[in-house]
Amino acid sequence: MPGPLILALDQGTTSTRAIAFRPPALAPAGVARRPLAQHFPADGRVEHDPEDLVRDSIAVLREALAAAGGAPEDVAAVGIANQRETTLLWDRATGRPLHRAIVWQDRRTAPACTALREAGHEALIRERTGLLLDPYFCATKLAWLLDTIPDARAAAARGTLAFGTVDTWLLWRLTEGRVHATDATNASRTLLYDIARGTWDAALLDLFRIPAAVLPEIRDTIAPFGTTAALGGLTPILALVGDQQAAMAGQACFVPGMVKSTYGTGAFVLLHTGTAPVPSAHRLLTTVALQQDGRRTYALEGAIFTAGAAVEWLTGGGLGVLEAPAASAALAAQADAAHAVHFVPAFVGLGAPHWDVAARGALLGLTRATGPAELARAALESVAFQTRDLVEAMQADHPHAAGRVLRVDGGLAANDWAMQFLADLLAVPVDRPATVETTALGAAYLAGLAAGLCPEPAAFTRTWALERRFTPLMTAEERARRYAGWQDAVRRTRSG
Numbered sequence: 212m213p214g215p216l217i218l219a220l221d222q223g224t225t226s227t228r229a230i231a232f233r234p235p236a237l238a239p240a241g242v243a244r245r246p247l248a249q250h251f252p253a254d255g256r257v258e259h260d261p262e263d264l265v266r267d268s269i270a271v272l273r274e275a276l277a278a279a280g281g282a283p284e285d286v287a288a289v290g291i292a293n294q295r296e297t298t299l300l301w302d303r304a305t306g307r308p309l310h311r312a313i314v315w316q317d318r319r320t321a322p323a324c325t326a327l328r329e330a331g332h333e334a335l336i337r338e339r340t341g342l343l344l345d346p347y348f349c350a351t352k353l354a355w356l357l358d359t360i361p362d363a364r365a366a367a368a369r370g371t372l373a374f375g376t377v378d379t380w381l382l383w384r385l386t387e388g389r390v391h392a393t394d395a396t397n398a399s400r401t402l403l404y405d406i407a408r409g410t411w412d413a414a415l416l417d418l419f420r421i422p423a424a425v426l427p428e429i430r431d432t433i434a435p436f437g438t439t440a441a442l443g444g445l446t447p448i449l450a451l452v453g454d455q456q457a458a459m460a461g462q463a464c465f466v467p468g469m470v471k472s473t474y475g476t477g478a479f480v481l482l483h484t485g486t487a488p489v490p491s492a493h494r495l496l497t498t499v500a501l502q503q504d505g506r507r508t509y510a511l512e513g514a515i516f517t518a519g520a521a522v523e524w525l526t527g528g529g530l531g532v533l534e535a536p537a538a539s540a541a542l543a544a545q546a547d548a549a550h551a552v553h554f555v556p557a558f559v560g561l562g563a564p565h566w567d568v569a570a571r572g573a574l575l576g577l578t579r580a581t582g583p584a585e586l587a588r589a590a591l592e593s594v595a596f597q598t599r600d601l602v603e604a605m606q607a608d609h610p611h612a613a614g615r616v617l618r619v620d621g622g623l624a625a626n627d628w629a630m631q632f633l634a635d636l637l638a639v640p641v642d643r644p645a646t647v648e649t650t651a652l653g654a655a656y657l658a659g660l661a662a663g664l665c666p667e668p669a670a671f672t673r674t675w676a677l678e679r680r681f682t683p684l685m686t687a688e689e690r691a692r693r694y695a696g697w698q699d700a701v702r703r704t705r706s707g
Contacts (some may be wrong), residue, residue, distance in 0.1 A: 214354035215664060216240065218446075219438050219655035220268055220326045221455065221648070222377055224314065224476040225249070227264070229271035230648060231279035233285075234664035236674065239648070240528065241278030241555060243271040249310060255318035258311035261299055262474060264377060265384045267434060281575045283444035290450035290658030292650045293377040293666060295400045300363070300425070301380070303373050306388055312377070313352045316477075316559045320351035321568045327351075332418060335530040339415060341399070341406040341488055341497025343566055347514070348428035349376065350402035357420070370424035376400070378451045379427045382654035383657040387441040392428040392436060395502035396453040401431040404429070406488050406497060422665055431502045433457070433661045444628065449661035454650045455479040456500055459510065460657055461649030462618045463469075463672040470605070470615050472598060473650070474623035477562070477633045480601045481510045482609060491603035494564040498527045501657075511609060513563040513601030519623045521556035521590045532583045540628035546588035552576045553590035553596075553700035559703070562597075570707035576700075595633040596697040602637055616640045620649040627681075635685035636694065645676040 217232045224246050224247070231241040239253070240470045245267045250258040278288065294605055296315035301308045324344050341346055351372055358362045366372050368385040375383065380391045384469070398404040398411075403421060405412040411426055430436065453459070455473060462471040470627040472478060481500070488497045488509045500510040520616040522539050525532040533539055555561075557570040574589070602617075617639055623629055646652050659665030685693075 216276070216281045216285045217655045217659045217662070218272055218275060218286050218289045219651040219658070220272055220289065220291045220381070221454065221457075221651040221654065222264060222268055222381065223247070224293070224294045224316070225270055225705055229275035230575065230651040230655065231275045231281060232659070233650070234659045235666060237647075237652060237655055237659065237665065240279070241275045243274030243278060245271055245490045251529070252468050255288065257313055257314040257316045257492060259297065259457070259561070261308040261312050261380060264381065266363050266703060268381055270366045272442060274638040283442040283446065286442060286446045287664055288447055288449040288658040288662040289439065289454070289665065290654035291381060291448065292380055292454045293381065293397070295376060295397055295453040296348055297377050298349045298356070298374070298638035299372050299377070299380045300356045300360070301383075302340060303371055303388070306384065309363060310356055310373070312380070313356070315347055316467060317348045317352065318559055318568055319457045320346040320355050322388070323351045323354065325671070329420070330412070335418075336415065339405050339412050340402050341490065342402055343494065343496065344402075345566055347562070348402040350415070350421065353421055354419050365370075367425050368423045370454065372425050373427070374425040375427055381450065382436055385441055387436040387440070389597065389654045390437040392430050392451075393449040394430055394434070395499045395507060396432055396434045396456040397451065398429045400453060401501040409502070411545065431505065431656050433503050445660070450654055452657055452658035453653055455481055456510075457514065457653035457657070458620055458649045459483065459500055459653065460622060461646070461651070461653030462644065463668070463675040464618065465668040465672060468615060469618070471618040471620065474518050474619065474621035475521045478515035478516065478594060478598065478621070480598060480605070482605050484509050484511055484609060489609055491604070491608045493607050494566055495601070495604050495608060496563065509513070511605055512602060515594070515601070515672065516559050516562040518594045518597070520558070521554065521593055523628065524556070524558070525586060527592055530586070532586050539591055541583050541625045543588035543591050543628050546584035547580070549669040550576065550578065550585050552581055552582060552585045552589040553695050553697055555700050555704040556590070556593050557704055561705070563601055563700070565705065567705050570704050573704045575703060591626065591629040592632060595636045596630060596634060596694065599636050599694060618642050618644065620644065620647050630681045631684070634681040636690060638683045638687075638690060640683070641681040642677055643679045643681070644676040
């Protein structure tokens with residue numbers, strides 16, 4: 212088929228994929244994916260090889276273009292969506308990483324966070340950034356790198372080192388070191404960004420002992436980010452966006468009150484709140500949803516650290532209960548519903564709204580009759596239970612969050628059993644779109660908007676298509692009973 216292509220790169224925690232889309236309808240024309248190796252050097256530590264991130268990204272971009280039957284000159288724009296909070300530090304002169312990338316799931320800086328909290332700094336951090344003081348975010352990871360790598364602090368002060376999240380690292384390498392930049396969605400996840408003013412915050416830089424010289428320039432989400440020769444020509448990169456904000460765009464959640472939930476390794480529920488940041492009284496995060504022409508929109512976010520990873524754990528890499536995650540739905544359907552087995556997958560602690568870094572996973576309610584089917588069911592149920600924890604917090608924080616449809620995406624959204632249980636537990640319809648690769652779709656749409664090949668958001672919203680709606684079927688009594696059992700299980704798992 213003739214016409215231009217938009218390439219979307221979706222660099223995630225467990226895989227790197229690229230999709231070639233044809234505007235303006237953004238029909239997928241070519242797809243490529245590569246798994247990403249995980250490194251676990253110690254308990255609570257999770258790392259990626261920075262060179263894997265670059266090599267796989269370039270490879271899938273080229274493979275997706277080839278699968279679409281396109282040539283380099285056919286690519287009108289590239290949009291990049293990335294796993295957020297993962298932290299890298301490299302030498303500006305050589306481009307050499309000084310350490311493996313410290314992944315968002317990593318908990319090594321929990322003691323530093325505790326010390327800062329006990330010193331009374333969390334209120335300032337919360338007020339300026341909209342975030343909580345937690346190892347999840349970049350600032351303490353970056354401080355750890357500067358403190359741990361020999362001579363890193365001195366080099367950082369001289370301006371010879373560069374910090375970035377995955378978007379910034381990929382941009383640096385794709386532009387051969389010409390561009391050191393990020394966008395507002397990614398900057399808003401660092402603990403160093405003033406979410407109201409839209410700038411790096413000097414007081415927070417002092418608090419975390421971060422030299423301003425290592426920081427990237429903050430740009431709009433939709434902006435010219437330079438060109439790359441990685442595809443064989445000079446291709447413009449026109450959008451950088453955190454993966455969850457990309458999924459919001461792909462789900463056409465541009466109106467306050469709309470809610471989406473993405474189910475991958477973790478799960479992330481985002482509620483669009485409009486043009487002003489909404490502080491949370493229930494330990495949710497305030498984050499930038501999008502920045503265009505210098506204007507920001509915001510969201511409330513709840514982060515679940517372990518969602519699809521709970522099902523992965525049941526496969527050969529963990530217990531060996533499942534041959535593959537896709538088999539979980541059929542196996543869960545065979546479970547005896549009378550067995551109240553609860554799986555709290557706190558492998559790296561509990562995320563929102565608990566934020567308990569010391570919590571650890573647990574299986575509760577086991578009997579001699581418990582088998583693989585009950586374990587599969589408990590793993591899938593844990594995703595819905597954690598989602599309800601977040602949705603209830605959102606409803607308490609924001610009046611427009613109550614009674615809305617939930618739009619879902621990500622790998623686990625393809626699991627019919629899990630999505631039906633989610634609708635039952637939330638007592639709201641759960642809508643799965645025709646295009647579940649919404650992260651890549653969102654990155655492509657934003658790049659296409661910048662290139663003048665895609666319509667404005669109101670028109671793009673009308674292209675969103677429903678694949679299936681899951682309607683609540685569970686009785687209120689059963690819903691309350693099941694959720695109470697989950698809450699009890701979480702209490703038993705908490706560290707405090």
